[in-house]
Amino acid sequence: MGYEELFPKNDVDGWHANAAKRFASPFVDNPHDRIDVDPIMLSHAAVACGFTIRDFYEKPELGIHCVGYISEMYDLLPVTHWFFSLPWIRELGMTLEYKDTLPPVPTGPILSSPEEIEALEPISKEDLKKGTTLPMFYNLYDYVSEHLAHTLVPISYGFDLVGAPAELIGVEEFIMYTFTEPDLAHKLVDTFVETSIAGADGLSDKYGSAMLIVGSVLANNDIFADEQVEEFSANYMRKYVDQSFRRGAGPQVFYHLCGNHETSYKVFRDKLVWSPFTVMHVGYQGPKVFPGELLKEEFEDVATCLGSVDTKLMINPNPKAVYEQSKELLLATRDAKKGYILGNSCECPPYTIPGNLLAMTRAARDYGTYGTW
């Protein structure tokens, strides 16, 4: 039995058709019923359908079907995505272990000497096709094409261009290298970026285009100064998107600045590549969610802005708090020049309380309808 037999079909002509118009509206200046809500749904979709976090990651086709199915219940996006934060590193030699309560985690560093780092080479597109990650995404999108075609967006992930290669030598060691052996740190990041570009190339070869999702996660102000975020993250995010576009990927891009970008948010605007279909997301400013006003001021000229309701609130039994924060963000950002989407500060937590997701969409219905703002 295929996973598709576990799910009734979406209401394609009703809910989905309306959600698709809503989803398009910020990108084509064609306001629909209300501002969209994208809580960055991942394994919560599996949990909400009665499966486990492990099921979500270990069975990608099941996971993405859960996302497509449950989005209708919450009235979210009409498109599907499935990912975890460490693509391509298996091809670079790492082993990932599936966990019951987490996305796959590496079993440990595989490089320990400068000589080993120097010898590291990017993986070519041809070799990626024989590896694990690219065939996994081919299988995933082939499944979506067959069973959830109305939700298909082929996506290639460069996510997280600093954190993923850091795992090759261990995150603490990598952070030390950025100070003591920056050339080796650059070699690690560049190798991962080149491999990720080859991955985007391989995906766009098959599907004709590939949305790009790329983040600055480890490179944030809790760990690095702005100069290092620019040097090790923003510059490589630019390279990843620019080079992937040159190989046929794009035009959609989702930039995810995860964690605390209190001042480092300033290094991205002049560095990144902004396509006509770009979404910009910043998680936190210090301990607080990134302010809507600041997100709009910095990025509204170049991208659609994605807001950040604190993920901590999503597992707190207090839907009113989620509603109030959603309202505050909507009022501050809803008139962003190139559109606004209400989101969470990071992935929707697996055990998100459904009433809290309803609070987000309720706030979008109350304060995110298009009018004279």
Added chain:
Amino acid sequence: MEFIFSAEVKDVLARRGLKEDDVKAVVEYGESSKDKIVSGDRNLAKKEIGDITVYAEYGVNGGKATITTAYSHRMKVLGIVLDSEDTDWVYAKNGEKVRGGHTDLSFMGTTRSGPSLVEPKSGESWIEEYLAASALAAAEGLFEQKRA
């Protein structure tokens, strides 16, 4: 002016639905007005022809223009949004350095920004081939789909 189109370039034109006469018109415009950018012996000129902007990249030698590639896009080029870094290109009309940047592009009533080559003093922008042929072409398709 004599024009040289190799078999490979003719094939590119055919795939992209471009006419040789239109490409010649772009080159003639670029040469007569100096409204073109130059990098070494590479020249890139653009001209709006009907609803599209056609680009020709070419070399010039002794009254002969050798076309190396040509492409087009349907988005209208508007104002510069960002300029970020120097490139090897120079705007022939004013001698200013051309920079990498972003420009607002308008299509079907929507304005969004996209990567481009820009010359801030004149306000001129050019779209590179890799973008026009893939990401922007896909974006134009998405605009049509989403506007439907």
